[in-house]
Amino acid sequence: MDVFGNLLQGFATALRPEHLLFAAIGVSLGTLVGVLPGIGPALTVALLLPLTYDFDPIAAFIMFAGIYYGGMYGGSTTSILLNTPGESASVVTALEGFKMAMRGRGGAALATAAIGSFVAGTVSTLAITFLAPFIASVAITFQPADYFALMVLAFVSVTALVGRSLLRGLISLFVGLFIGLIGIDQVSGQARFTFGVPQLLDGLDIVVVAVGLFAVGEALYVASRLGHDKPQVVAIEGSVWMTREEFRRSWKPWLRGAAIGFPMGALPAGGAEIPTFISYSVEKRLTKYPEEFGKGAIEGVAGPEAANNAAFSGVLVPLLTLGIPTSATAAILLAAFQIYNLQPGPQLFQNEPDLVWALIASLYIGNVMLLVLNLPLVKIWVKLLEVPRALLYAAILVFATLGVYSVSNSLIDVLVMYVIGVIGFFMRRYDFPVGPTILGVILGPLMEKQFRDAVSISQGDLSIFVTRPLSLVLLLAAAGAILVPYLPRIVARARGRRARKGRIVFGDGVED
Amino acid sequence: MSERPVGAPEGTAAARSFAGPRTVGVLLLLVGIVVLLGTFQIGGATGFRPIGPRFVPTVVGIGLMLLAIAFLVRTTARPDLWLAERAAEEERATSWPTVGGVALALVAYAVGLAPLGYIIATALFIPIVARLLGSANLARDAVVGLAIGLAVWFGFTEFLGVRLPAGLLDPLL
Numbered sequence: 001m002d003v004f005g006n007l008l009q010g011f012a013t014a015l016r017p018e019h020l021l022f023a024a025i026g027v028s029l030g031t032l033v034g035v036l037p038g039i040g041p042a043l044t045v046a047l048l049l050p051l052t053y054d055f056d057p058i059a060a061f062i063m064f065a066g067i068y069y070g071g072m073y074g075g076s077t078t079s080i081l082l083n084t085p086g087e088s089a090s091v092v093t094a095l096e097g098f099k100m101a102m103r104g105r106g107g108a109a110l111a112t113a114a115i116g117s118f119v120a121g122t123v124s125t126l127a128i129t130f131l132a133p134f135i136a137s138v139a140i141t142f143q144p145a146d147y148f149a150l151m152v153l154a155f156v157s158v159t160a161l162v163g164r165s166l167l168r169g170l171i172s173l174f175v176g177l178f179i180g181l182i183g184i185d186q187v188s189g190q191a192r193f194t195f196g197v198p199q200l201l202d203g204l205d206i207v208v209v210a211v212g213l214f215a216v217g218e219a220l221y222v223a224s225r226l227g228h229d230k231p232q233v234v235a236i237e238g239s240v241w242m243t244r245e246e247f248r249r250s251w252k253p254w255l256r257g258a259a260i261g262f263p264m265g266a267l268p269a270g271g272a273e274i275p276t277f278i279s280y281s282v283e284k285r286l287t288k289y290p291e292e293f294g295k296g297a298i299e300g301v302a303g304p305e306a307a308n309n310a311a312f313s314g315v316l317v318p319l320l321t322l323g324i325p326t327s328a329t330a331a332i333l334l335a336a337f338q339i340y341n342l343q344p345g346p347q348l349f350q351n352e353p354d355l356v357w358a359l360i361a362s363l364y365i366g367n368v369m370l371l372v373l374n375l376p377l378v379k380i381w382v383k384l385l386e387v388p389r390a391l392l393y394a395a396i397l398v399f400a401t402l403g404v405y406s407v408s409n410s411l412i413d414v415l416v417m418y419v420i421g422v423i424g425f426f427m428r429r430y431d432f433p434v435g436p437t438i439l440g441v442i443l444g445p446l447m448e449k450q451f452r453d454a455v456s457i458s459q460g461d462l463s464i465f466v467t468r469p470l471s472l473v474l475l476l477a478a479a480g481a482i483l484v485p486y487l488p489r490i491v492a493r494a495r496g497r498r499a500r501k502g503r504i505v506f507g508d509g510v511e512d
Numbered sequence: 513m514s515e516r517p518v519g520a521p522e523g524t525a526a527a528r529s530f531a532g533p534r535t536v537g538v539l540l541l542l543v544g545i546v547v548l549l550g551t552f553q554i555g556g557a558t559g560f561r562p563i564g565p566r567f568v569p570t571v572v573g574i575g576l577m578l579l580a581i582a583f584l585v586r587t588t589a590r591p592d593l594w595l596a597e598r599a600a601e602e603e604r605a606t607s608w609p610t611v612g613g614v615a616l617a618l619v620a621y622a623v624g625l626a627p628l629g630y631i632i633a634t635a636l637f638i639p640i641v642a643r644l645l646g647s648a649n650l651a652r653d654a655v656v657g658l659a660i661g662l663a664v665w666f667g668f669t670e671f672l673g674v675r676l677p678a679g680l681l682d683p684l685l
Binding site (some may be wrong): 051224411 | 600
C-alpha cells in the first residue's frame with residue numbers, strides 16, 4: 001500500500017484547474033450556509049444533488065467535501081457573533097465565543113476558531129490519509145452480520161447520545177426507517193407501502209425528504225415564532241487576529257481538540273457534537289484561568305472548534321471505508337455516492353482510487369482555502385448576518401422548491417416535500433431530532449439488506465449476530481451507547497443515593 | 513435557535529401543555545397501525561430466503577406502536593414535564609396565521625409554477641412570503657424576488673440545461 005504515491009496522484013487530480021474551481025465553489029458555499037442561520041451543509045448538499053447528476057463524480061465530491069468543511073468553519077462565526085449556533089456542533093462555541101464578542105474580543109474568537117479549525121482539519125486529514133486505507137483493508141473481511149451490527153451501532157449512537165430524549169430520538173429513527181421502506185423491496189421485488197400509487201414504487205427521493213425536513217420545516221418553524229426570537233449581531237471591534245498571549249493560550253486546546261474530535265468522529269459514535277462538549281469540559285478543567293470560563297475564555301472557543309472540525313473529518317473514515325454514515329450530512333453524502341452508482345466501503349479504495357485520493361487531497365486544499373476565507377475575508381461573511389431574515393427564509397423556500405422541482409418536474413413531489421416539511425415543523429416544535437430520520441431513510445434499506453444477507457448465509461439461524469465475535473462486540477457497544485447517558489444515575493442508585501433525575505444531554509441533536 | 517426552558521425547578525408553576533404532545537402520540541400510534549396493516553399487503557416471501565420482505569416492516573410497525581405508546585405514557589401517567597413546558601412555551605409563541613399563510617403561499621407557488629412560469633411565480637412568491645415574515649420593505653423584496661427569478665431561470669436553462677417552466681413569458685423567452 002503506497003499511501004504517498006496515491007496521495008500525490010490525488011493531488012495531481014485535485015489541483016487541476018476545474019477541480020480547484022469546484023473546491024473553491026464548495027468551500028465558499030459551505031461557509032455561506034454555515035454562516036446563515038437555518039441552513040446547513042446537509043440541506044445544501046441535498047439541494048445540489050439533482051444539479052450534479054451530469055457532473056464528473058470527482059468534481060461533485062470535491063465540491064461536496066468543500067461544503068461539508070466550509071459549513072463547520074462558517075458555523076463558528078454565527079455562534080460567536082450571533083449567539084445562535086448555525087450548526088449543532090457549534091453550540092459549545094457560543095458559550096465562550098459570544099461572551100468574548102460582548103467583551104470586544106470577537107476578532108480573537110473568530111481567529112482562534114478559524115486557525116483551530118485549520119490545525120485540527122489538517123491534522124485529521126493526515127490521520128484520514130493513513131488510517132482510511134488501513135481500515136479499508138481490514139474491512140474487506142467484514143461479513144453482512146458485521147455490517148448489520150455496525151449499522152445498529154451507528155443508529156444507536158446517533159439516536160441515543162445526541163438529543164434530549166432517547167424516546168423521541170428513537171421515534172424519529174423509526175419514522176425514518178418507515179419512509180425508507182416505501183417502494184420496491186430490492187431483494188424480493190415486492191412493492192411495500194406504495195398504497196397503490198405508482199410514483200411511490202421508486203420510494204421517496206432522499207432529496208424530497210431531506211429538503212422537506214430541513215428547509216421547509218425550519219422555515220415554517222421560524223415563521224411560527226416570528227416576533228419572539230430577535231437575534232442581535234455583535235459587531236467585531238478591531239482586527240480579526242490574536243494577541244501573543246491569546247495565541248499562547250490557544251495552541252494546546254487546538255491540538256487537544258483535534259485529539260478528542262478525530263477518534264470520536266471516526267468511531268461510529270454520533271458525529272461532531274459530543275466531542276465539542278468533551279473538549280469544552282477538558283479545557284475548563286485544565287485551564288489556568290478558570291475564573292474566565294463563562295465570561296469568555298479563549299480556550300473554550302479554541303478547543304471545541306478544533307474538536308468539531310476534527311470530528312467532521314473523522315466521520316469521513318467510516319463513511320468512506322465502511323459505507324456507514326454517522327451524521328445526517330454524512331448520510332446525504334452516502335446518498336450522493338449511491339446516485340453515482342458508487343458504493344462507499346472497502347472496495348471503494350480498490351475500485352475508485354482516483355476519486356478517493358482526489359477527495360482526500362482536496363481536503364488539504366479545502367482547509368487552506370477556508371483559512372483564507374475565514375481569516376482575512378471573515379468580515380465579508382459577517383455582512384451576511386445582516387441579510388433580513390424574512391428575505392432569507394423566503395429565498396430558502398424558493399431554493400427548496402427549485403431543488404425538488406428540478407429533480408422531477410413533478411408538482412406531486414413538491415407537494416409531498418411540503419407535507420414532509422410540515423412534519424419537520426412539528427418535530428422542531430416538540431423537540432424530535434431530525435438527524436435520526438434522515439439516517440433511517442438512507443441507512444435503513446442498507447441495514448435490511450445486510451440483515452437478510454446475513455441470515456441467508458447462516459441459513460436462517462439468527463444467532464449469527466452473536467456468535468461472530470466482531471458483530472457481538474459491535475452490538476454490545478451499541479447496548480453500551482444506550483446506557484452511557486444514564487450512567488451517573490445508575491451509579492448513584494447503586495451507591496444507594498437518590499439519583500439526579502434524567503440523563504446527560506450532549507447537544508440538542510439539531511443538525512441542518 | 514431560541515432560548516428554551518431547561519426544566520423549571522420543582523415547585524414552581526411553569527405553564528405546561530400536554531395537548532400537542534398527546535396529539536402527536538396518537539398520530540404516531542395511527543402510523544404504527546397503518547404500517548402494520550400495510551405489511552399484510554406485501555406479497556409473501558418468494559422461496560429461498562429465510563427472511564422475506566415482510567419481516568422488517570413488521571418490526572418497524574410494532575416498534576412504532578410501542579414507541580408511540582411509550583410516548584403517550586410520557587404525556588399522561590409519567591409526564592415529561594420538560595416537554596410539556598416546552599410545548600406550552602411554543603404555543604404561547606406561535607403565530608398560526610403566519611405559519612398558515614406561508615404554507616398557503618407555498619402551495620400556491622408550486623401550483624402556479626407551470627401556468628405562470630418560473631420567473632413570475634418566484635417574483636410574486638418572495639415579496640409575499642417576506643411580507644408574511646414581517647418584512648416592511650415591499651419594493652426591495654420585489655426587486656430581490658425578480659432578480660432571483662431571472663437569475664435562476666437563465667442560469668438553469670442556459671448553463672445547466674435544466675428546463676424550468678416559462679409559462680406566461682413563453683412568447684418572450
